[in-house]
Amino acid sequence: MIPEISAKHRDAFKSLSAGWMRVGATCVQLLRGDEVLIGCPTSSLCNEPSLLVSSFASGLTLQIYGVTDPRWTPTAESMLDIFANLLTVDADLDNLTAALVETQDRLVALYELTQATRRTLDINSLLDLLIKQSQHLMDVDGGFVVLKEKDGKPLVHQVSERPIHPAHAEAAATLYMRDPSRHIFKDSETVPLELRNVMMVTLPVRDEISAAVGLFNKTGKFTTPDIKLAKAIAGHIGAQLENAMLHKEAVERARLETEMDIARQVQTAILPQSIPQVKGLDVFAESNPAFEVGGDFFDVSTRQDDTLVFALGDVTGKGMPAALLMSMTHTIIKSASRNMPFNHPHQVLNRLNHDMASDFSNVGMFTTVMLGLVDCANCKLHYSNAGQSPIYFIPANGEPALLEAQDIPVGILDAVEYTTQSLSLSVGDVFVAASDGFPESRNPAGEMYGYERMRTFLSASRHLPAREIASALLADVNTFCGTHPQDDDRTIVILKFEKQDEKRIMFNESLIVRATYEDIRQPCERLRANLDQAGISEEVASLCELSLQELLANLVDHAYEGDPNRQITVRMAGSQKQIFLQTEDTGVPANLKMDEVHMPEPEDLAEGGYGMAIIRSLMDEVRYDSTQGKNIWTLVKNLK
Amino acid sequence: MSLEINPTEQIIKIAAISLKGRLDAFEAPALRKTCDEYIANGFDHFVFDLTDVAMIDSAGLAVLVSVLKRARQKNGDVRLVWPREEAASRILKLTKFDQVFVSIEKSEIVPKGF
Known part of the structure; x- marks a missing residue:
């Protein structure tokens, strides 16, 4: 590489040329091909015979006019070597400086990107920022982002003076997703027609969304550092993008809740x-x-x-x-x-x-x-x-x-x-x-x-x-x-x-009791208290109480077979027309036809079978329903 | 004519059991146990004083019938002093227990003549 020729190079060339002048040279020139890089004196009619040495490695030629003696050739070759080395070293130095400056530029740009992303929670702005910063840092014509939710339609976001067809962006993303370890595409089979080269990296958002960034038409070609830089930018924006999506969802939820609140108010109001x-x-x-x-x-x-x-x-x-x-x-x-x-x-x-x-x-x-x-x-x-x-x-x-x-x-x-x-x-x-x-x-x-x-x-x-x-x-x-x-x-x-x-309801309550002889007393006593308070006659009150007692004792014995950990729900209601009693249990369904229940004959000296017979003779209506694992007994006593 | 002396000795063991409160499914087992013990000790006559029983349910009735059956097997019997409370009295009539048990007055519990 040949760097720009500087004043320092000219000065050095001038002092070396002075030596040639003393041995009779009229003009000394350093050339690359036909181009004169340095001449001393600067302008001169160089038509005399000359000594010419070339370096194949550097592509440089030194031509000394007015000197033709071949004994000077080694000296001329030395001078050419010195100059070629000097120029090479300077070129390396220039490159190193440029690389340092570029690294510095990129750090500053990344810092600015960090600052800028913090200020926005808008998904489109973040995607814009992602592409624009990449454009700036990597010297590309433009870029696109392809976002695809599971089973969703891909979404293409572009920033470019000459946008590419969204289908091309989708195709590039699909190709890349197949093998995410390959980032750079430049052959005509894989790159959309209108592009020279494309670099793809993954945009890490969240598991259910696959996303890729594509940057295209870099001046020169994409390099490994470009991949690293693009990944760094994508990683950073990806994290912020996820925040933005969460934020958007939260806002959406809040909006829905507000709408539901208003709808509920409308509904309640009318x-x-x-x-x-x-x-x-x-x-x-x-x-x-x-x-x-x-x-x-x-x-x-x-x-x-x-x-x-x-x-x-x-x-x-x-x-x-x-x-x-x-x-x-x-x-x-x-x-x-x-x-x-x-x-x-x-x-x-x-x-x-x-x-x-x-x-x-x-x-x-x-x-x-x-x-x-x-x-x-x-x-x-x-x-x-x-x-x-x-x-x-x-x-x-x-x-x-x-x-x-x-x-x-x-x-x-x-x-x-x-x-x-x-x-x-x-x-x-x-x-x-x-x-x-x-x-x-x-x-x-x-x-x-x-x-x-x-x-x-x-x-x-x-x-x-x-x-x-x-x-x-x-x-x-x-x-x-x-x-x-x-x-x-x-x-x-x-x-x-x-x-x-019949409208007046005298009492109406329900309670849940454990299925034991002791616990079933409680609803019986509550019923009695309700009936007494409602002014129901002693006779009807005691009949109802006894019927409830018989029914509950029957459930303890037969529905739950003495298991004290089971429960019975008891509902009792009284209007001026009737007393309504209902029990609900989840035990063994009753296998009993009320029509066939009769009071045992006294001479039989039966030791059981009185309970349901008592209920049947005391109550006006006895009904039993068993569905879905629930057994419901309903007793009704009509009031005169 | 000499005097014929034919002594007849008859020992009747009567258990007089006075009850108070509710004779229901919860209390019936305790009464049954008490009666079982008397029967085991040779008692075959029972008097149940139901004067102060407020309520009787079918479990209570079952105990009374059970004692009656076992007493009669030994030629004994069961007498009831009728409850004062209408509620209890009504159920004894409903189940026709008034046709099964002989009822006596409270004053008759202790045999007269002593």
């Missing part, structure tokens, strides 16, 4: 704050929103004609969109049902569908809704059901039925003619409208609570007041779900048809 009551009807309604608020809603209101209107629905989707459509739907139902003809709830749904169908279909959503009207004076319930499920009708005496929806949800088709169904009500009949959040609740094993389990539970709970049915059902669903979180809103409206004077 639902009735208190449930109006009408004569002869026990009404309860509530909604338990899930974390990701669904679109459940309900409404219960009374009209001037003493009828009660109730609605329950579920807008598809979650969050704000569902909450907004729900509030519009709710408003229309509320205003339309105030003026609806007496027994035509379907007209409200027609109107709702007419008004909202385009809004719903614009956002690809719809709503199920059930609207009912209870006419206590005529013991009728009229309802119209647009796809809402489940709806149960549990007659006081009879099999509970799941009422299938007659019509399609609102918001699917423009023109739908909804229909009205009617039920005749008797005292004790229970009507339950719920959202699918109840039956479709899942346990940790993924099993659904199910429509049948819900039907069975409601059947066994029909003697409870409406509010108690709801809370017992919710408790049962929660027990079933265990640790599995609530996926969807759970909304329910329960109506229980009863005589006006």
